[in-house]
Amino acid sequence: MMRTRVGLICGYLDPKRDGVADYTRRLAVHLRGTGFEPVVLTTYEFARAAGEEAVGVTHGWDLRGVATAARALPRLHLDLVHVQFAPSVFGSSRAIGLLPLFLPDGVPLLVTLHEYGVWSGRGRGSRAGSALWAAAERRGHADRETLLLVSRAASLLVPSPEHLDVLTARFRHQAPPTLEVPIGLNVGTATCEPVQARVDVRRELGAEPDAPLIAFFGFLHPEKALDRLIDAVAGIQANHPTARLLLIGGGESHSVPGASAQELRPQLEQVAAGCGMQEPGPITGD
DSSP states (O other), rough: OOOOEEEESSSSOTTOOOHHHHHHHHHHHHHHHTTTTEEEEEEEHHHHGGGGGGEEESSSSSSHHHHHHHHHGGGGGGGGEEEOOOEEEEEEEGGGGGGGTTTTOOOOOOOOOOSSOOOOOTTTTTHHHHHHHHHHHTTTSBBBBBTTHHOSEEEEEEEHHHHHHHHHHHHHOOOOEEEEOOOOOOOOOSSSSSSHHHHHHHHHHHOOOOEEEEEESSSSOOOGHHHHHHHHHHHHHHTOTTTEEEEEEOSOOSOOOOHHHHHHHHHHHHHHHHTTTSSSSEEEEE
């Protein structure tokens, strides 16, 4: 029995520094268990690092790189192509949005919009540019954020109602069939009993045995309004003084690289101190 070959395009397959990359890797594992044959497609560099788990199709994701990737697809005999769209996973290059121009005939395109509704034009002419994009979107021709990915897709997946709202506002009834599928958390399950796990975690943190724990899991990012979360937990501590906030996840990522990541943690610690937290943490990184 022939298995459906699905090309999962993930720009930079770097699970340690990108949540979409980690999601793609886990999706491939689960698809194999349901009768599909996933092929993770990324750059040559990240494919070498991943070994047999991925196939390299390009050196980068500028226009030339996207065209190179598209030329490699026919040799892989794919039944459909599934783009995992987020600006960070393609190095903030929107050239991936032109992929539909290069796809082989008869190969359906699916797109998961991991991040959507965050792009805005800047500089001179931005207002006129936004008006032109709005007109193109209403007619179903193109999208300001994904160029042709949305308009040429056979189907879309979005992880939240907010993404769906943006899609509806832009395209009205011109958007492809869209399914809302929340992204599952990539957090391992404790192997011990839940009650014992609660005791062990609080002991490790030096917290009271019955202390309420509020946890955020993910890469630190200015767009995630973590300062507001810290302020909210500070308010909770007024009535529950033993409550603790944990920001768990990576610091540096493809969205927040290098110096920007190094600056963000002390900024959050400063917010915590300003809110009267007993200590600026714990904020855990890589």
